[in-house]
Amino acid sequence: MRATGVLGIIPITTLLFLSAAIAGAQPRQSTHPVVLKWREKPGATSVPKSKKVFAVNKFGAKGDGTTDDTAPIQKAIDAASKKGGIVNFAKGTYVTGALFIKSNVHFRVDDGVTLLATHDESKYPKRPTRVAGIEMEWPSAMINVDGARNVKISGPGTIDGNGQKWWDKYWALRREYEPKGLRWASDYDAERVRLMLISNAKDVTVENISLRRSGFWTVQILYSEHVTTDGVKISENGGPSTDGIDVDSSRYVLIQNCDIDNNDDDICLKAGRDFDGLRVNRPTEYVLIRDNIIRRGGGVVSFGSETAGGIRHVVALNNTGIGTKEGIRLKSARTRGGFVEDILVDGLKFDGVLLPFTFTLNWNPSYSYATIPAGITNYPEYWKTMNTPVVPEERGFCQFENITIRNVDVKNANRIFTAEGLPAKMIRNVTFENITAQGKEAGEIRFAENWTMRNVTLETGGSRVKIADSKNVAEPVHKR
Numbered sequence: 155m156r157a158t159g160v161l162g163i164i165p166i167t168t169l170l171f172l173s174a175a176i177a178g179a180q181p182r183q184s185t186h187p188v189v190l191k192w193r194e195k196p197g198a199t200s201v202p203k204s205k206k207v208f209a210v211n212k213f214g215a216k217g218d219g220t221t222d223d224t225a226p227i228q229k230a231i232d233a234a235s236k237k238g239g240i241v242n243f244a245k246g247t248y249v250t251g252a253l254f255i256k257s258n259v260h261f262r263v264d265d266g267v268t269l270l271a272t273h274d275e276s277k278y279p280k281r282p283t284r285v286a287g288i289e290m291e292w293p294s295a296m297i298n299v300d301g302a303r304n305v306k307i308s309g310p311g312t313i314d315g316n317g318q319k320w321w322d323k324y325w326a327l328r329r330e331y332e333p334k335g336l337r338w339a340s341d342y343d344a345e346r347v348r349l350m351l352i353s354n355a356k357d358v359t360v361e362n363i364s365l366r367r368s369g370f371w372t373v374q375i376l377y378s379e380h381v382t383t384d385g386v387k388i389s390e391n392g393g394p395s396t397d398g399i400d401v402d403s404s405r406y407v408l409i410q411n412c413d414i415d416n417n418d419d420d421i422c423l424k425a426g427r428d429f430d431g432l433r434v435n436r437p438t439e440y441v442l443i444r445d446n447i448i449r450r451g452g453g454v455v456s457f458g459s460e461t462a463g464g465i466r467h468v469v470a471l472n473n474t475g476i477g478t479k480e481g482i483r484l485k486s487a488r489t490r491g492g493f494v495e496d497i498l499v500d501g502l503k504f505d506g507v508l509l510p511f512t513f514t515l516n517w518n519p520s521y522s523y524a525t526i527p528a529g530i531t532n533y534p535e536y537w538k539t540m541n542t543p544v545v546p547e548e549r550g551f552c553q554f555e556n557i558t559i560r561n562v563d564v565k566n567a568n569r570i571f572t573a574e575g576l577p578a579k580m581i582r583n584v585t586f587e588n589i590t591a592q593g594k595e596a597g598e599i600r601f602a603e604n605w606t607m608r609n610v611t612l613e614t615g616g617s618r619v620k621i622a623d624s625k626n627v628a629e630p631v632h633k634r
Contacts, residue, residue: 183195183197184196184442184444184469184471186469186471186500188469188498189442189469192406192440192467194380194406194440195406196380196382196406196407196408196440196441196442197380197381197382197406197407197408197442198357198358198359198380198381198382198408199357199380200304200357201260201304201306201357201359202238202239202240202258202259202260202304202305202306203238204237204238204239204240204258204260205239205240206234206237206238206239206240207239207240207242208230208231208233208234208239208240208241208242209230209242209243209244210223210226210227210230210241210242210243210248211243211244212230213226213227213229213230213233214226214229215227215230215243215248216246216248217243217244217245217246217247217248217267218246218247219246219247219249219270220249221249222249222250222251222272222274222277223248223249223250224249224250224251224252224253224272224277227241227248227250227253228253228254231253231254231255231256231259231261232256234256234258234259235256235257235258235259237258238258238259239258239259239260240259240260240262241259241260241261241262242262242264243262243263243264243267243311244267245264245265245266245267246266246267246268247268247269247270248267248268248269248270249270249271249272250269250270250271250272250277250296251271251272251274251276251277251278251296252277252278252279252293252294252295252296252297252298253296253297253298254294254298254299254300255297255298255299255302255305255307256302256305257302257303257304257305258303258304258305259302259305259306260305260306260307260308261297261305261306261307261308262306262308263307263308263309263310263311263312263313263363264309264310264311265309265310265311266311267311267312268311268312268313268314269296269297269311269312269313269314270314270316271296271314271315271316271317271347271349271369272316273316273319275293275347278293278294278295278296278347279293279294280292280293280294281294281300283351283353283376284376284377284402284403284426284434285341285342286341286342286427286460287424287426287427287428287430287431287459287460287462288342288427288430288431288536288539288540289430289434290342290534290535290536290539292345293345293346293347294347294351295347295348295349295350295351295374296313296315296347296348296349296350297313297349297350297351298350298351298353299350299351299352299353299355299358300351300353300354300355301353301354301355302355302358303355303356303357304356304357305355305357305358305359306358306359306360306361307350307358307359307360307361307363308359308360308361308362308363309361309362309363309364310362310363310364311363311364312363312364312365312366313349313350313363313364313365313366314366314367315347315349315365315366315367315368315369315372316367316369317346317347317367317368317369317370317391317393317396318367318393319369320344320346320347320369320370320393321346321369321392321393321394323344323346324340324341324344324346324393324394324395325394327340327343327344328340328344331343334527335525335527336527337520337521338520338521338522338523338524338525338540339524339537339540341395341521342534342536342540343534346369346370346395347369347370348368348369348370348371348372348374349365349368349369349370349371349372349373350365350372350373350374351374351376352373352374352375352376352378352381353374353376353377353378354376354377354378355378355381356378356379356380357380357381358378358380358381358382359381359382359384360373360381360382360383360384360386361382361383361384361385361386362384362385362386363385363386363387364386364387364388364389365386365387365388365389366388366389366390366391367390367391367392367393368388368391368393368396368416369393370395370396371395371396371397371400372388372391372396372397372398372399372416373386373388373398373399373400374397374400374402375399375400375401375402375404375407376402376403376404377402377403377404377436378404378405378407379404379405379406379407380405380406380407381404381406381407381408382407382408382409382410383399383407383408383409383410383412384408384410384411384412385410385411385412386399386412386413386414387412387413387414388412388413388414388415388416389413389415389416390415391415391416391417391418392417393417394417394418395417395418396416396417396418397416397418397419397420397422397452398412398414398416398419398420398421398422398448398451399412399414399420399421399422400419400422400423400424401421401422401423401424401438401441402424402425402438402460403424403425403426403434403436403437403438403463404438404441405437405438405439405440406440406441407438407440407441407442408441408442409421409441409442409443409444409446410442410443410444410445410446411445411446412446412447413446413447413449414446414447414448414449414451415448415449415450415451416450416451417450417451417452418451418452419451419452419453419456419483420448420451420452420453420454420455420456420478421443421446421448421453421454421455421456422453422455422456422457422458423438423441423455423456423457423458423465423468424438424458424459424460424461424465425437425438425460425461425462425463425464425465425492426460426461426462426463426492427459427460427462427490427540428462428489428490428491428524428540428542428544428550429489429539429540429542429543429544430462430539430540430542431460431461431462431463431490431491431492432462432463432491432492432544432549434462434463435462435463436463437463437464437465437466438463438464438465438466438468439464439465439466439467439468440467441467441468441469442468442469442470442471443455443468443469443470443471443473444469444470444471444472444473445471445472445473446473446474447473447474447476448473448474448475448476448478449476449477449478450477450478450479451478451479452478452479452480452483453478453479453480453481453482453483453512454473454475454478454480454481454482454483454502454504454507455470455473455481455482455483455499456480456483456484456485457483457484457485457494457497458483458484458485458486458490458494458517458552459485459486459487459490459517459518459522460490461486461490461491461492461493461494461552462490462491462492463492464492464493464494464495465492465493465494465495465497466493466494466495466496466497467496468496468497468498469498469500470482470497470498470499470500470502471500471501472500472501472502473501473502473503474502474503474504475502475503475504475505475507476505476506476507477505477506477507478504478506478507478508479507479508479509480507480508480509480510480512481502481504481507481509481510481511481512481564482499482502482510482511482512482559483509483512484512484513484514484554484557485512485513485514485517485518486514486515486517486552486554487515487516487517487518487519487522487523487550487552488515488516488522488523488547488550488551488576489522489523489543489544489550490522490550490552491544491549491550491551491552492552492553493552493553493554493555494552494553494554494555494557495553495554495555495556495557496556497556497557497558498558499557499558499559499560499562500558500560500561501561501562502559502561502562502563502564503562503563504562504563504564504565504567505565505566506565506566506567507564507566507567508567508568508569509567509568509569509572510562510564510567510570510591510593511559511570511571511572511573511586512572512573513554513572513573513574513575513581514572514573514574515551515552515554515574515575515576515579515581515601516574516576524537524540524541525541526541548578548579551576551578551579552579553579553582554575554581554582554584555581555582555583555584556582556583557583557584557585558584558585558587559584559585559586559587559589560585560586560587560588560589561587561588561589562586562588562589562590562591563590563591564589564590564591564592564593565592566592566593567591567592567593567594568593568594568595569593569594569595569596569597570591570593570595570596570597570612570614570619571596571597571598571599571619572597572598573597573598573599573600573602574598574599574600574601575600575601575602576601577601577623579601580601580602580603580624580625581601581602581603581605582602582603582604583603583604584602584604584605584606585605585606585608586605586606586607586608586610586630587606587607587608587609587610588608588609588610589607589609589610589611589630590611590613591610591611591612591613592612592613592614593612593613593614594614594615594617595614595615595617596612596614596617596618596619596620596630596632597619597620598619598620598621598622599619599620599621599622599624599627600621600622600623600624601623601624602621602624602625602627603624603625603626603627604625604626604627605624605626605627605628606628607628607629607630607631610630610631611630611631611632611633612630612631612632612633613633613634614632615634616632616634617632618632619632
């Protein structure tokens with residue numbers, strides 16, 4: 155049985171923040187009333203303390219932009235992990251494959267230092283992981299924190315995923331696969347290299363560092379808890395699926411003060427796909443997202459499409475979207491399962507965010523529904539996993555409910571509301587409060603139930619929200 159939501163009963167409260175840093179460089183904690191109800195607070199609870207320095211150049215790293223420095227950098231990390239310490243770099247460009255950051259290591263990329271991903275795919279050994287909601291073997295990320303504790307990765311230097319190779323690889327495979335009815339398999343078979351993976355880890359801080367040109371997702375936080383990303387800048391992600399920060403079946407995560415510009419979901423919460431995600435059944439929960447600036451991308455804060463394990467207890471405070479395709483984005487599909495519930499979004503400024511509020515339970519069918527075409531017999535095991543049906547069918551319907559969005563200013567939108575549930579799974583108990591939204595059209599709400607609009611005003615040149623196949627859905631005020 156799922157935990158009962160609490161957001162619907164909490165009154166509007168003035169947001170208070172602690173301005174002083176917690177001792178030991180721990181992230182500041184929120185005094186928001188919802189967060190205070192959580193048993194533990196989000197974010198890392200410790201950082202490495204040792205000040206002993208392990209300079210990669212003393213282990214043989216060149217930093218000349220051409221030499222493969224993977225082995226000497228890893229030697230420095232391994233040495234630092236024995237008793238804890240700081241791994242640092244002289245100024246330069248260090249070409250590297252997969253690196254594995256270990257417990258009690260502070261991996262410091264200072265100003266004037268760039269880590270550049272090699273295109274040699276043998277440098278990213280395959281390991282068990284989860285990719286886009288499916289557990290499988292996949293190439294290691296460029297930076298890996300796997301099974302480690304008490305880790306810090308900081309800047310202000312740059313980690314460059316050098317992603318064009320993998321972007322081109324994906325588009326070539328997609329052109330080959332689409333005519334065969336294999337659009338759904340393209341994202342998995344292309345095996346693009348992620349920039350950073352935090353997996354099965356605890357107490358990890360990623361702080362004040364520039365990440366760019368990721369081959370696939372930029373930062374994936376998987377099966378982990380107490381993780382902080384603070385002041386991270388993500389840019390130059392022009393390729394497909396270059397998500398910013400993906401929180402994937404993880405707990406007690408803090409995302410704050412980040413500046414994200416990419417070509418897909420910017421901050422995204424995930425919890426597994428279809429049969430495999432329902433088997434794993436691990437939620438994403440207790441996530442605080444605040445004071446971030448989001449530029450290009452698919453969604454300022456997105457939920458899904460991988461929802462099987464459930465997404466709950468999420469608070470997003472005082473975030474800004476500038477020119478983003480979508481704003482608050484909830485997406486799932488008929489086979490995903492799970493739920494998205496107990497969500498509070500408080501304080502948004504959107505300018506040029508084309509679709510500020512989107513909800514869909516039948517997202518991107520050509521990608522979401524896997525079918526192996528007749529005559530294909532020699533295929534990867536994960537194709538079989540992805541084609542395992544969810545039964546009964548209703549178990550695949552995701553429930554969106556108990557969602558509050560308030561204190562929002564929207565300018566220069568295209569369509570304010572884009573919301574469609576399913577006849578058998580209505581989008582329930584959604585509250586909009588203190589919203590002013592200006593755009594070309596008001597939009598549509600279908601298959602929804604118990605939607606409240608308090609002090610919601612739309613300026614859309616006279617168009618009104620179309621409400622259909624719904625129960626007890628209030629209409630906002632329309633202003634010419």
